[in-house]
Amino acid sequence: MILPSASDPAEDRSLRLPVHGNTMAAEDLKVRLVLAADLDEQMHIDASQVESVGQCVLQLLLAAHAEAERQSLEFEITNPSPAFVERVVGCGLARMLGPETGKDHS
Numbered sequence: 568m569i570l571p572s573a574s575d576p577a578e579d580r581s582l583r584l585p586v587h588g589n590t591m592a593a594e595d596l597k598v599r600l601v602l603a604a605d606l607d608e609q610m611h612i613d614a615s616q617v618e619s620v621g622q623c624v625l626q627l628l629l630a631a632h633a634e635a636e637r638q639s640l641e642f643e644i645t646n647p648s649p650a651f652v653e654r655v656v657g658c659g660l661a662r663m664l665g666p667e668t669g670k671d672h673s
Contacts (some may be wrong), residue, residue: 610643
C-alpha cells in the first residue's frame with residue numbers, strides 16, 4: 568500500500584479559502600476543516616485570495632469556530648483579503664470569526 572507523502576498535493580490539508588467561496592467550494596472546505604480539527608489540533612485559515620465568499624462558506628467557518636472552541640483548538644483567520652473582510656463585517660460576523668477580520672485593510 569502506498570501512502571501519500573506530506574508533500575503530495577493529494578494530501579494537502581492546508582486551509583486556504585478559495586478565491587470564490589461558493590457552495591461547490593464549500594464541500595472541499597468542509598473536509599479540510601474536519602481534518603484540521605481531527606488531526607492538526609489547530610485551524611489557521613488563510614483568507615488572502617478571497618474575492619467572494621458565500622453564505623455556505625460563512626456557515627462552515629462559524630461551525631468550525633464553534634468546534635474549535637469546543638475542542639480547545641486554536642482558530643484563526645489570517646491574511647483576510649479586503650473582499651473577505653467586507654463580507655464578514657457586512658454580515659456582522661467579524662467578532663465571531665476573529666479580530667484579524669475586523670482590521671482596517673484600506
